[in-house]
Amino acid sequence: LLLLSLGVAVWLTDQWLPDWTSSAPLNAAFSITIVLMASVVVLALSMFILKVRSERLLRKEEQLRPTGIELLTSIAQGATADRLTIDHLAAFHRRSPRLAHELLSGALALQKGEGSSLLAAAAQLSGIAEDWRRMARSRNAEVRCHAITYLGRLPPGTAVEELRYALGDPEELVRVGAALALINSGDLDEIERIFQALPRQTTLVRALMSARLSKHSVALAAGPIHRALESDDSARIIGALDLLVSWKRSLPAPGVGPLLRSKDDAARARAFQALPYAMGAKASLDDFEEALQAENNEVRCAALSVSARCGTPLLVPRILTLLKDPEPTTATAAGYALASFGMTRLLESTIIEGARPSADIAMEALEKVRIGRLTL
Amino acid sequence: VIEHSTLFGRVFLTVELLLIGYVAAINLLYFVLTIIGFFTLQRFSGRIFQAEIDTLVNSTALPGIGVIAPAYNEELSIRDSVRSMLRLRYPAHEVIVINDGSKDGTLAVLIEEFRLYRSSRVPLGSIPTKHVRGVYESRDPLKLLVIDKENGGKADSLNAGINFCRHPLFAAVDSDSLIESDALLRMAKPFLDDDTTIATGGIVRVANGCKVEGGAVTEVRVPDSLLARFQAIEYLRAFLGGRVAFSLLNALLLISGAFGLFRRDVVLEAGGFDTNTVGEDMELVVRLHRFMFEKRRAHRIVFVPDPVCWTEVPESVRVLRRQRNRWQRGSLECLWKHRKMFYNPRYGMVGMLGFPYFFFFEALGPIVELLGYVMTISGLLLGLIGKDMAILFFVVSLLFGLLLSLACITLEEFTLRKYPSVRDLRILLGAAMLECLGFRQLTAVWRLEGIIDQMRGKTAWGKMERRGFKPAA
Numbered sequence: 001l002l003l004l005s006l007g008v009a010v011w012l013t014d015q016w017l018p019d020w021t022s023s024a025p026l027n028a029a030f031s032i033t034i035v036l037m038a039s040v041v042v043l044a045l046s047m048f049i050l051k052v053r054s055e056r057l058l059r060k061e062e063q064l065r066p067t068g069i070e071l072l073t074s075i076a077q078g079a080t081a082d083r084l085t086i087d088h089l090a091a092f093h094r095r096s097p098r099l100a101h102e103l104l105s106g107a108l109a110l111q112k113g114e115g116s117s118l119l120a121a122a123a124q125l126s127g128i129a130e131d132w133r134r135m136a137r138s139r140n141a142e143v144r145c146h147a148i149t150y151l152g153r154l155p156p157g158t159a160v161e162e163l164r165y166a167l168g169d170p171e172e173l174v175r176v177g178a179a180l181a182l183i184n185s186g187d188l189d190e191i192e193r194i195f196q197a198l199p200r201q202t203t204l205v206r207a208l209m210s211a212r213l214s215k216h217s218v219a220l221a222a223g224p225i226h227r228a229l230e231s232d233d234s235a236r237i238i239g240a241l242d243l244l245v246s247w248k249r250s251l252p253a254p255g256v257g258p259l260l261r262s263k264d265d266a267a268r269a270r271a272f273q274a275l276p277y278a279m280g281a282k283a284s285l286d287d288f289e290e291a292l293q294a295e296n297n298e299v300r301c302a303a304l305s306v307s308a309r310c311g312t313p314l315l316v317p318r319i320l321t322l323l324k325d326p327e328p329t330t331a332t333a334a335g336y337a338l339a340s341f342g343m344t345r346l347l348e349s350t351i352i353e354g355a356r357p358s359a360d361i362a363m364e365a366l367e368k369v370r371i372g373r374l375t376l
Numbered sequence: 377v378i379e380h381s382t383l384f385g386r387v388f389l390t391v392e393l394l395l396i397g398y399v400a401a402i403n404l405l406y407f408v409l410t411i412i413g414f415f416t417l418q419r420f421s422g423r424i425f426q427a428e429i430d431t432l433v434n435s436t437a438l439p440g441i442g443v444i445a446p447a448y449n450e451e452l453s454i455r456d457s458v459r460s461m462l463r464l465r466y467p468a469h470e471v472i473v474i475n476d477g478s479k480d481g482t483l484a485v486l487i488e489e490f491r492l493y494r495s496s497r498v499p500l501g502s503i504p505t506k507h508v509r510g511v512y513e514s515r516d517p518l519k520l521l522v523i524d525k526e527n528g529g530k531a532d533s534l535n536a537g538i539n540f541c542r543h544p545l546f547a548a549v550d551s552d553s554l555i556e557s558d559a560l561l562r563m564a565k566p567f568l569d570d571d572t573t574i575a576t577g578g579i580v581r582v583a584n585g586c587k588v589e590g591g592a593v594t595e596v597r598v599p600d601s602l603l604a605r606f607q608a609i610e611y612l613r614a615f616l617g618g619r620v621a622f623s624l625l626n627a628l629l630l631i632s633g634a635f636g637l638f639r640r641d642v643v644l645e646a647g648g649f650d651t652n653t654v655g656e657d658m659e660l661v662v663r664l665h666r667f668m669f670e671k672r673r674a675h676r677i678v679f680v681p682d683p684v685c686w687t688e689v690p691e692s693v694r695v696l697r698r699q700r701n702r703w704q705r706g707s708l709e710c711l712w713k714h715r716k717m718f719y720n721p722r723y724g725m726v727g728m729l730g731f732p733y734f735f736f737f738e739a740l741g742p743i744v745e746l747l748g749y750v751m752t753i754s755g756l757l758l759g760l761i762g763k764d765m766a767i768l769f770f771v772v773s774l775l776f777g778l779l780l781s782l783a784c785i786t787l788e789e790f791t792l793r794k795y796p797s798v799r800d801l802r803i804l805l806g807a808a809m810l811e812c813l814g815f816r817q818l819t820a821v822w823r824l825e826g827i828i829d830q831m832r833g834k835t836a837w838g839k840m841e842r843r844g845f846k847p848a849a
Contacts, residue, residue, distance in 0.1 A: 036775035043782045044805055047789070051798050149427070173425070204568035207437035208428060246437045328500040363496040371515075 061099045068092055068103045075122045076107060076115035090126040097131070101150055104128055108153040120154050129154065136162050141171040148174055152181025160185070167194075176208055183212045191216050195224045199239035206239070210246040217243075221251035229255030234264050241270035244277050254280035260287040265296040272302035275310045283310055292318050297327050304333040308340030316341055323350065323358045331358065335365035339374055388751070388760050395748045396769065402737050403776040406613075410783045412621035417681050417787055424565050429558050433465050439544040439567065440468035441560055441637070444537030445551040446530050447473055451481040455489050457551045460591025462518060466560040470519040472537045473551065477506075477527025486522050491515040501539035501640075503648035505532050511540065530633070531649035531656035538640060538648055546640050548649075548657075550687065553634045554583055554593055559684035563637040566678040574664055575638045575677045577631030578684030579615045582608040586686065593686050598800045598807075603696065605807035606815045607689040609781050616681070616787040617780065623679030627730030629665075631677070633657035635685035642668070642675075653713075655706015662714050665726045697822045704742070704826025705834065711735055742823035749817070774812045781808035 071088055093100040108119050123129040135147035148166045151159035159181075166178035182190040195213065198206055213220060220243070228240035237259065244253060256278035259271035272291060275283055288311045291303035304322065307315050319341075322334035335358075338347055350362035368374045432438060443461050447454055454473070461471045475483045486492060492512035499508075506528035514520045523536050534548050545567060549555060556562075559578065566573045585599035599605050622628045636657065646667040649656045661677060668675040690696040711718075711734060718735065720727040752769065755761035785804050788794055795801060 036772065036779055040775060040779050040782060043779070043786060047782070047786050047801065047805075048798070050789070051801050055798060145425075173423070173428070176428070202569050203437070203571075204432075204565060207435040207568065208431050210437050211431050211435050242437065246435070248436065328498070328502075332498060332500065357498060360496065360498045364498050367496045 061096055064092070064096050064099055065103070068096075068099060072103055072107045072119065072122075076111050076119055078114075078118060086122060086125045089122055089128070093126060093128050093131070100128060101132070101146070105150040105153050108150075116155055120158060123154065129159075133159070133162055136166065141174060144169065144171065145174045145177055148177040148181065152177060152184065156185035156187070160187075160190075164190075167197075172202070172205065176205055179209060180212050183209070183216070186216070188216070188219055191220065192224045195220060195228075198243075199233070199235035206242065207246075210243050213243065214247045214249070217247050217249055217251055221253055225251075225253060226255055229253065229259065234267055237262075237264075237267050238270055241267065241274045244274040245270065248277060250277050250279050252280050253278035254282075256281035257283060260291065265294070265299050268294075269296070269298040269302040272299070272306055275306050285312060285314055288315050289318060292322060297330055300325070300327075300330045301333045304330070304337040307337045313341055316343060316346070320346065323361060324355075328357070332361050332364070335361035336368070336374060338362075339365035339369045344369060385760055388755065388758075391747075392751055392755060392761065395744060395751065398744050399748065399773055399776075402741070403773075403780070405733070405737065406617060406780050407776075407783075409621040410617040410780060410787070412624060413616050413618075413681075413787055414783070416620045416624055417616070424562060429465070429561050432561055433467060435467055438467050438561075438564065440470070440542075441466060441564065442470050442472050442537065442541030442543045442546040442640070443549055443560070444472045444474065444534055444541065444546055445549050446476050446533030446537070447478065447482055447551045448476045448527070448533075449478045449480045449482060450551060451478070451485045453552055454482050454485055456591050458486065458490065458520065460554065461549070462520060463557065463591070464555060464560050465557050466564070468543070469560055470521060470541075470543065472521045472523065472541060472546075474533035474537050475522060475524045476529070476533040477525065483522070483524050487512065490518060490520055490522075492520075492522055495521070497521065497540060499536075499539035500542060501644050501648075503535040503539055503644065505536040505539065508536060529651060531651045531653070534656070535648040535651070538643060541640055544640055545637055546643070547635065547637045548633065549685070550634045552688065553580075554588065554591060554686040555635060556682075556684050556686075557592060559635065559682075560637070562682045563635075563680055563684055566676070566680065567637070567639070570676060572674045573639075573676045573678055574642045574668065575631055575636060575661060576680055577619070577628070577636045577678075578680040578682055580611060580632045580634045580685045580687050581683045582611055582689050583686035584608075584689055584691065596795055596800075598795060598803045599689075599691075601691045602807065602810070603693065603815075604689050604691050605803065606811045607696075609784070609804065609808050609811050611689075612784040612788050613781060615679075616784050619679045620681050622730060622733075623677070625725045625729060626676055627725040627733075628677045628679055629662055629726065629730045629734055630658045631661050631679075632685070634687045636661075638664075653706060653709045654702050655710050658706060659710045659713065662710055662717070662726075662731075666714055666717055666723065669723045669726070697825075700819055700822040701826040701829060704739075704823040705830040707734065708739055708827060708830045711739055739827075742820040742827065745817075745820045746824055777812040777816065778809060781811060 071085065071092060075085060075089065089100070104119065104123055108116060108123075111119055120129070123132075129151075132147045132150045135143050136151060138144050138147065144166070148163065148169075151162050163178045163181050166174050167182075169175050169178070179194045183194060191213070194209065198209055201209070225240045225243065228236040231237065241256070241259070244251065244256070253274070256271050256274050257280075259267055260275070260281075260283055262268040262271060268291070275281060288303055288307060291299050292307075292315065294300055294303075300322065304319065307319065316338065319334050319337050323331055323338070325331045325334065335347070344366060347362040347366045351359050351366070353359060365374075443464065445457065445461060447457075450457070458471060458473060473486065475486070491514055493515055495511045495513040497511045497513065506526040508523055508525045510524045512522040512524065521540060523533075523540055525533065525536050528536075537548075538546060545564065547560065547563070563576045563578055566576050581596075582599060582604060583593060584601065584604040585597045586593045587595035587597065599608055619628060619630070633656065638660075642664065643660070646660075646663055648660075650659045650663070653659045664675070665677065690699055711731070714731075717723045717727045717731050719732060723731070752761065752766050756763060756766050782805070785801070785808060795804065
């Protein structure tokens with residue numbers, strides 16, 4: 001094939017380019033050389049110019065930083081009424097907008113109460129807050145993201161409209177920033193709205209939100225989580241259960257009980273995981289028995305992991321059979337469950353029997369009990 | 377002097393023309409890939425900021441990660457490496473060190489330093505590996521597992537680590553590489569964004585010359601040695617130019633063995649790392665693609681354009697030659713093993729773009745490049761090519777190479793841990809200019825040696841000597 005294609009190429013060259021070393025290709029190569037040389041020079045030069053400029057800017061900002069910090073400290077300590085200080089802040093903002101935004105938003109994040117209100121008032125009067133509002137409408141996603149972070153640091157209720165609008169932003173990080181700021185404001189209606197939207201978000205967003213929502217866990221458990229657990233929407237149920245599991249905090253959630261018999265394996269497994277934290281959720285022996293016999297490995301493991309905390313020793317014979325489960329994760333979870341029930345004798349006899357891998361798993365579980373680290 | 381009209385002259389000129397076409401195609405492709413890389417790095421979407429990282433570090437909703445680090449005769453550096461891996465910022469990670477039959481005191485150092493006891497931990501995976509002599513865990517509340525096994529190579533050690541790992545994700549790392557403290561979170565992000573992600577890789581940067589404190593790079597500097605500077609340029613070109621673009625097209629064929637994050641269940645299903653290859657990192661990625669396409673499962677293998685790992689590159693010509701030889705053999709082995717994927721639409725963009733690219737431009741690259749030099753010189757001597765044409769061709773090739781290097785240095789300015797000073801930039805630009813004159817040709821020769829060794833059936837890894845990182849002043 002190689003020889004054939006070479007032959008074809010020779011023939012084609014002969015036909016179309018009988019004298020390819022003539023001046024035409026030479027001219028073309030020469031032109032390309034000129035273009036490339038020019039590109040190299042332009043690229044190298046522009047890189048240098050940009051680098052030098054950014055270094056200068058950084059140096060300038062470093063020089064201005066102490067002045068800015070001093071100015072903001074004096075404002076936070078009660079100098080807002082002083083028109084001159086506000087004028088100074090506005091002038092500082094004009095001189096180095098990026099640094100002014102960074103310092104002011106940083107100060108707003110650190111200050112609480114009176115200091116925060118004074119800084120917010122200064123932001124309004126100096127026109128910096130207006131600048132942030134303008135930035136929040138920018139076409140550049142990065143600028144919008146920064147603006148939402150800054151606006152979110154203003155005292156609760158100051159920039160609600162902008163933050164609410166940003167919840168519909170096409171950029172994920174802008175939406176997250178707005179949601180986090182609204183959660184921090186403590187407005188329960190806003191928080192519930194954000195909670196409702198959670199099941200449709202990615203794992204990353206849910207992880208970010210669950211950390212911030214934990215402050216409002218009691219209020220959420222009483223209303224939105226309760227309603228979600230009683231709904232027919234699988235995504236909402238799983239979202240609510242995930243939150244309960246991630247908070248690791250005892251909360252009233254009787255709705256978890258019926259989900260232990262759910263036909264949806266993912267919801268059922270999560271219901272078992274959430275059971276230790278769900279106050280008022282009732283789990284019967286049958287719920288556990290059925291879950292331990294479930295076809296789905298995730299359900300079996302979840303039931304095993306909470307069996308000692310929420311089940312009864314009556315489950316032990318069933319768990320012992322799972323020690324021989326062909327699925328290694330289930331068998332290991334069974335070993336740990338037996339250890340959690342304090343069945344050391346049973347584990348020892350499994351080791352003496354010597355049937356592998358159950359003997360090895362029993363040994364591991366026993367060892368973990370002895371050193372006090374019984375977590376999978 | 378041979379006439380153009382003779383059969384030899386015509387064949388010669390045709391081959392020369394094909395070579396010019398090849399050079400034009402490869403440069404054009406690299407240029408397009410670099411431009412795609414430029415736009416991807418500029419994109420805001422997909423980034424993660426420090427505030428988010430700080431929130432996620434305390435989240436209980438993230439999947440756990442087992443950080444698997446094979447170690448062989450590393451008694452001098454293993455203490456610091458493990459400490460730095462234990463310090464990684466991630467809410468649920470466990471460090472799994474595999475002592476791959478070290479002949480020195482690697483295991484003894486680990487036992488003493490981390491107060492290890494012989495544990496009864498059971499492997500949950502069943503990939504066949506060399507005999508595991510013992511498993512150790514720390515008496516202290518450290519998430520550390522040490523597996524002591526008979527020597528079986530890096531791939532075998534990683535397989536042992538996968539068997540013992542109990543987290544849904546695992547990171548395969550080189551124990552002598554430095555990992556950025558937020559690297560696990562950055563690399564895990566694509567898994568959190570999209571359930572179909574099965575593997576991620578990040579930018580590996582050259583650590584030579586950088587200041588290192590407590591197992592972390594504290595100051596980014598250009599390497600002192602010229603050879604390391606050339607490699608710094610090469611790494612930038614490889615990671616920022618090619619991989620960003622291939623990831624966008626889901627045709628990424630390589631995740632660096634220095635640091636890659638994988639979904640454990642998928643790797644277990646696919647059979648783990650291949651122990652019979654010297655390029656186990658590339659082979660696994662290609663096999664994962666193949667496995668998922670054959671099972672008709674949606675999947676993504678993603679390149680994270682963040683610097684996540686720092687590695688020490690060889691500063692001696694002898695060691696570098698061995699390394700390049702091994703890389704070339706690894707690529708060829710992998711391409712041959714999975715030749716079924718070549719231009720096979722069943723394997724999507726991997727078969728239609730990634731695989732042919734690797735074959736034509738990475739595997740055949742050194743042959744064509746060296747053939748080009750030989751033919752140009754002999755053409756000049758035989759009077760088949762004009763002197764001016766030869767010089768122009770040479771200058772155009774050099775300039776194109778230089779332009780690509782400069783473009784990648786520009787791209788580097790968009791990454792998070794860039795070279796900080798104008799002086800560093802000046803040194804890098806100088807190295808980029810010199811790199812085209814000699815170093816590139818030399819690596820082509822070493823890679824050609826790799827092709828010949830592969831054909832002869834050579835399978836040795838070759839010894840990698842390291843100088844150690846520069847401590848902070």
